[in-house]
Amino acid sequence: MRKYLGLCILALLVVVLSACGEQSKEEVVKELDSKLENMEGYKAQASMNLKTGEKSQTYNIDIWHKKKNYYRVLLKNDNDEKGNQVILRNDDGVFVLTPALNKSFKFKSDWPDNTSQPYLYQSLVKDIKNDSEATFKSTEKYYVFETKTNYQNNNNLPFQEIYFDKKTYTPVKVKVLDKEKNSLVEVNFSKFKLNPEFAKDDFQIEKNMTSGVTGVPTMAEDQPTNFSVLYPMNELNAELVETKEVELEDGKRVILSYEGEKNFTLMQERVESYPASAPTTVKGEPINLGFTVGAITSNSIEWNYNGTNFYLASEDLTREEMIDVASSVQGKEVK
Numbered sequence: 135m136r137k138y139l140g141l142c143i144l145a146l147l148v149v150v151l152s153a154c155g156e157q158s159k160e161e162v163v164k165e166l167d168s169k170l171e172n173m174e175g176y177k178a179q180a181s182m183n184l185k186t187g188e189k190s191q192t193y194n195i196d197i198w199h200k201k202k203n204y205y206r207v208l209l210k211n212d213n214d215e216k217g218n219q220v221i222l223r224n225d226d227g228v229f230v231l232t233p234a235l236n237k238s239f240k241f242k243s244d245w246p247d248n249t250s251q252p253y254l255y256q257s258l259v260k261d262i263k264n265d266s267e268a269t270f271k272s273t274e275k276y277y278v279f280e281t282k283t284n285y286q287n288n289n290n291l292p293f294q295e296i297y298f299d300k301k302t303y304t305p306v307k308v309k310v311l312d313k314e315k316n317s318l319v320e321v322n323f324s325k326f327k328l329n330p331e332f333a334k335d336d337f338q339i340e341k342n343m344t345s346g347v348t349g350v351p352t353m354a355e356d357q358p359t360n361f362s363v364l365y366p367m368n369e370l371n372a373e374l375v376e377t378k379e380v381e382l383e384d385g386k387r388v389i390l391s392y393e394g395e396k397n398f399t400l401m402q403e404r405v406e407s408y409p410a411s412a413p414t415t416v417k418g419e420p421i422n423l424g425f426t427v428g429a430i431t432s433n434s435i436e437w438n439y440n441g442t443n444f445y446l447a448s449e450d451l452t453r454e455e456m457i458d459v460a461s462s463v464q465g466k467e468v469k
Contacts, residue, residue, distance in 0.1 A: 159270035162277050162298070166259045169303050175200040175332065178305075179325040180253055184424045185318045186291075189464060191425050195253055195321075204337045205246060207253065209427065216441050219427050221245075221420060224337040229413055230420050230427050232438055233343045239429045239436075240413035245420055250283040250294070252308040252321045258296050275300055276307075283310065287421060287430065287453050291318060302326070339413070361404035361442065363388050368462035370455060371395055398448035398459065404441065423461045435460045 157165070178197040183190060196208040205223040216234040223229075228241040251257035261281045262268050268281040276297040283294050293311040298304065304326040310319035335341045365374070372394030380387040385405030392398050418431035428437025434447045435456050446460050 156272060157277075159268075162270070162303075163259075163262060165303050166298070167263070169328075170256060170259055173201070174329045175204075176255060176304075177325075177327045177330045178253075178255075178323055180321050180323045182253060182319065182321045186424045186461065197253055198332070198336065199254070199256070200332050200337065205254075206337055206342065211425065217426055217439055220342045221427060222337060222339065222342055224339075226339075228420065229339060230429065231339065231342055235438055235441065235443075236343070237438060237443075238339065238343065238413040239420075240415045241420060241429070242415075242417065243419050248419070249286050252294065252310055252319060255305055258305055258308065261294065262296065272300070277303075287419075287457055289454065304328070361386055363390075364402065364439075364442075364444075364463050365390065366400065366459045366462045367464070368458050369394070370398075370451070370459060372397065396448065396450035396455070398446060398451055398456075400459075400463070401445040401447075403443045403445075421457065423457065425461075425464055428460070430456070439463070 176197075176199050178195075180195045180197065182193045182195055184192075191211065194210040196206075196210075198204075198206040203223060205221065207221040209219045209221070211217050211219075217232065218234065220231040220233070221229070222231060223245065226240075228243045228245045230239045230241070232238070246254055246257055247260075250261055261283060262279050264284070265281040268279050271278050277300055278298075279296045281294055281296065283291055285291055290312055291310050292313060293315065295307075295309040295311065295317075296305065297307040299306050305321075305323055307323065308319075308321040309317040312318050363377075369392060372392040374390055375393045376389075376391040378389040378391075380389070382403070382405060385403065387401065387403040390400040390402075392400070416429040416431065416436075418429050418434075421428050421430040421435065423435075423437060426437050426439050428435050428444075430453060432453070433449055433451075433456075434445065436443070436445045437460065438444065444460070444463060446456055448456060451459065
């Protein structure tokens with residue numbers, strides 16, 4: 135009798151739990167997929183903290199998406215206000231804009247489809263669907279997935295934890311993890327609005343290059359600060375063998391040459407004004423260096439930081455090694 139009673143109680147608990155609406159992994163994934171399929175777009179706000187370099191960096195991010203392939207991601211860097219950037223995708227291509235420098239790159243790229251993006255809803259759901267071994271758990275407020283990532287240029291961040299709100303199925307938090315499961319990148323969403331209104335020119339270069347969009351004066355409105363030469367903290371066993379300074383008509387260029395097992399050159403340039411010009415076409419991809427978004431090719435990385443343009447070139451370094459060197463040039467000056 136007791137055994138029969140115990141089985142009845144167990145069966146009743148199963149029924150009660152099912153009635154409470156607790157969903158399985160497959161049901162949640164199906165709901166996420168349906169949410170993406172039926173929406174026309176979204177606007178979100180988030181903060182992103184990165185611990186991948188010599189010092190922690192924090193961005194405030196505005197994310198706009200309009201179906202199907204319109205994206206606008208405004209990255210506001212707490213440590214480099216003039217380095218605020220916009221990643222833009224429209225009918226003309228993929229762009230990285232730095233309005234304060236009147237600087238823009240144009241990429242022949244499949245961004246954001248070709249790599250994981252911790253602040254884009256579509257990318258998070260895609261990573262979950264692509265990982266047959268993704269784990270799932272349900273907490274009081276969140277559905278939590280742990281999946282593999284797809285960072286083509288960085289093998290040091292292979293995992294991520296993704297938290298979705300149980301009522302809205304929108305992302306709340308993302309932790310990108312290293313091989314030891316330490317959190318090195320964390321994105322926290324503060325707002326998420328589905329199907330918002332967009333103006334016709336919200337995804338156009340001209341509008342997004344103005345100070346009214348980014349909240350930062352353009353170079354024509356605000357002159358740069360003094361030029362300080364910066365050096366990579368990670369030299370990959372190479373040594374600085376030559377420093378060459380070139381006076382420009384309206385600024386200065388410094389070329390640092392490193393030699394060792396693998397040679398590379400780091401050029402940095404500061405000028406008094408950057409006239410508006412057509413976007414520079416790059417045969418490469420946008421790359422997040424932690425403190426800025428640059429342009430990476432098979433043998434170079436170009437970026438700007440605090441009003442200075444940087445260009446790293448090497449025939450010897452791998453793409454990942456170039457990223458390691460470039461990421462270590464973070465405002466620390468060798469004296």
